[in-house]
Amino acid sequence: MTNTPIVTHRLTKRFGRLTAVADLDLQVERGEIVGFLGPNGAGKTTTIRMLMGFLRPSAGRAAILGARAGDVGVRHRIGYLPGDLRIDPAMTGMQLFHWYGRLRGHRNQRKVDELTERLDLDPSRPFGTLSKGNRQKVGIVQALCHDPQVIILDEPTTGLDPLVQREFLALLAQAAGDGAAILFSSHVLPEVERAADRVAIIRAGRLVTVATVDALLDQARRRLELRFAAPIATSTFDDITGVANAEVHDRIALLAIDGPVGPALRAATDAGTLLRVNPAGDDLEDLFVSLYHQDKDASKDRIEV
Amino acid sequence: MVPVLTHTLWRRRIGVVWWALAVAGMCALLAIAYPTVRDNNELDKTFANLPPSVEALLGLSGGNLLSSPVGYLDSQFFANILPIMLLVFAVGLAAWSVAGDETAGSLELLLANPISRIRVALARFGALILLMAGLTVVCIAALIALAPLTGLDKGLPAGHVAAGTIACALLALTFAAVAFAVGAATGSRSAALGAASALAVAGYVLEGLAQQVHVLHPIGVVNPWHWLLANDPLRHGLTWRTWIPPVVAVAVMTVLSLPRFARRDIH
Numbered sequence: 001m002t003n004t005p006i007v008t009h010r011l012t013k014r015f016g017r018l019t020a021v022a023d024l025d026l027q028v029e030r031g032e033i034v035g036f037l038g039p040n041g042a043g044k045t046t047t048i049r050m051l052m053g054f055l056r057p058s059a060g061r062a063a064i065l066g067a068r069a070g071d072v073g074v075r076h077r078i079g080y081l082p083g084d085l086r087i088d089p090a091m092t093g094m095q096l097f098h099w100y101g102r103l104r105g106h107r108n109q110r111k112v113d114e115l116t117e118r119l120d121l122d123p124s125r126p127f128g129t130l131s132k133g134n135r136q137k138v139g140i141v142q143a144l145c146h147d148p149q150v151i152i153l154d155e156p157t158t159g160l161d162p163l164v165q166r167e168f169l170a171l172l173a174q175a176a177g178d179g180a181a182i183l184f185s186s187h188v189l190p191e192v193e194r195a196a197d198r199v200a201i202i203r204a205g206r207l208v209t210v211a212t213v214d215a216l217l218d219q220a221r222r223r224l225e226l227r228f229a230a231p232i233a234t235s236t237f238d239d240i241t242g243v244a245n246a247e248v249h250d251r252i253a254l255l256a257i258d259g260p261v262g263p264a265l266r267a268a269t270d271a272g273t274l275l276r277v278n279p280a281g282d283d284l285e286d287l288f289v290s291l292y293h294q295d296k297d298a299s300k301d302r303i304e305v
Numbered sequence: 306m307v308p309v310l311t312h313t314l315w316r317r318r319i320g321v322v323w324w325a326l327a328v329a330g331m332c333a334l335l336a337i338a339y340p341t342v343r344d345n346n347e348l349d350k351t352f353a354n355l356p357p358s359v360e361a362l363l364g365l366s367g368g369n370l371l372s373s374p375v376g377y378l379d380s381q382f383f384a385n386i387l388p389i390m391l392l393v394f395a396v397g398l399a400a401w402s403v404a405g406d407e408t409a410g411s412l413e414l415l416l417a418n419p420i421s422r423i424r425v426a427l428a429r430f431g432a433l434i435l436l437m438a439g440l441t442v443v444c445i446a447a448l449i450a451l452a453p454l455t456g457l458d459k460g461l462p463a464g465h466v467a468a469g470t471i472a473c474a475l476l477a478l479t480f481a482a483v484a485f486a487v488g489a490a491t492g493s494r495s496a497a498l499g500a501a502s503a504l505a506v507a508g509y510v511l512e513g514l515a516q517q518v519h520v521l522h523p524i525g526v527v528n529p530w531h532w533l534l535a536n537d538p539l540r541h542g543l544t545w546r547t548w549i550p551p552v553v554a555v556a557v558m559t560v561l562s563l564p565r566f567a568r569r570d571i572h
Binding site: 054072 | 308309312316409410411413414416417418419420421568569570571
């Protein structure tokens with residue numbers, strides 16, 4: 001018997017001959033936020049829908065709060081936001097929250113008021129008349145308003161403006177502080193970097209890596225773009241400690257650094273008049289892309305940012 | 306279960322009011338038009354030599370005269386318009402109950418709540434039965450209130466009007482159960498609508514043909530149209546032959562489809 005709120009063990013889902021998710025092992029502990037990353041079609045939504053019991057695993061198992069995924073007995077302790085949120089268009093947010101409150105047997109008015117205020121949502125308007133961002137807020141409120149111990153969100157920040165996104169991430173951090181186990185999928189790296197304790201990266205149905213965000217950042221190469229006053233020798237950065245890769249074109253050098261940056265900069269200042277040093281590209285994004293391209297057949301995958 | 310049932314009723318509240326108005330309006334039209342038919346003996350002669358298959362479908366078998374209240378109501382309403390109206394209403398709602406809502410994508414969020422799939426399905430079907438009951442009551446009330454105005458109640462007890470209406474509602478509910486069961490088992494709204502409509506049309510045609518083609522007689526045992534038309538509840542009241550087969554059919558189809566719905570993937 002484990003106390004881990006979200007557990008999958010060799011979780012597998014096949015649709016006919018297509019294997020959407022294969023042998024997926026993942027745990028989310030109490031108070032932990034795990035970001036679930038991957039390109040479209042990698043198996044994020046399939047995994048989440050198995051955790052919610054909408055899809056039956058072809059093999060392996062998924063458990064929530066010690067019960068088999070989909071068990072009705074624990075559902076009042078789960079908050080869920082689907083990737084494609086559909087609600088009866090005639091229903092207002094408030095009607096939905098009341099209705100779900102009755103289904104969950106939970107008086108939730110104070111929490112609903114707090115959430116709608118913090119997310120700046122007008123709950124008296126019918127769902128069908130709301131903008132995409134406001135619809136998403138309705139989904140977020142219904143997912144969080146019963147103080148669930150397990151929170152599973154499929155691309156929750158879709159359509160939210162940056163201010164609301166920040167407020168939403170703060171709400172997640174608060175829920176995690178209260179002990180909730182949170183799994184949220186995304187293909188937007190910065191928000192995962194900001195909100196998650198750990199990151200699980202999935203590609204073509206398989207987990208590529210599970211690591212803390214800090215470990216990933218340590219592992220990430222730093223890319224630098226150096227501009228010089230005059231052309232420099234293409235061999236300037238050969239055999240310099242910490243330089244994983246260097247491309248020199250005329251007066252510009254592109255460096256990938258995987259160690260201390262000092263030796264590279266010393267070599268640069270020796271080579272000529274260094275005008276500028278620019279960071280090039282998102283560190284973690286770079287790692288993210290490289291994780292996707294470990295296999296040859298991964299080259300067709302693209303990451304949307 | 307109750308919150309899902311009441312939500313379904315709430316969601317359908319406007320639609321069902323329109324349906325009730327349409328049914329009541331048809332009843333009013335029938336009453337208004339009756340004196341013209343009653344006073345025109347030529348119509349009876351014209352309809353006297355119809356082939357039995359057409360007679361059966363028109364509700365004129367067994368010596369019903371078009372000019373009598375029973376013959377008039379059967380041929381103009383209870384053997385065609387009323388069952389078809391109720392069919393369209395019930396089958397559409399039944400196809401939505403699971404499969405339509407699932408196709409629209411709005412079932413998933415509901416199923417994240419602490420209520421089992423089977424309870425959601427039963428609550429939806431329960432709401433369908435209540436809405437059908439509402440339409441049935443409106444129809445019976447309208448006919449009983451309006452019939453005396455033009456003598457359409459002559460020799461026609463109110464109980465038989467109720468029997469005829471309930472029998473039509475049971476026919477509609479039977480085909481609705483087909484749509485519900487196929488939708489719950491497969492998750493496909495078009496399969497649900499297609500199966501129910503195809504069976505309803507086929508049943509209607511076969512019931513007409515069976516009057517002449519004797520090989521087709523045995524099919525009547527499982528044909529909801531036969532249960533309705535052959536027993537003529539407007540003349541004979543609600544006999545067990547009229548109500549037991551549809552009730553059993555609805556129960557069996559619903560029960561058979563639910564375990565599959567409980568286990569399968571939600572799309």
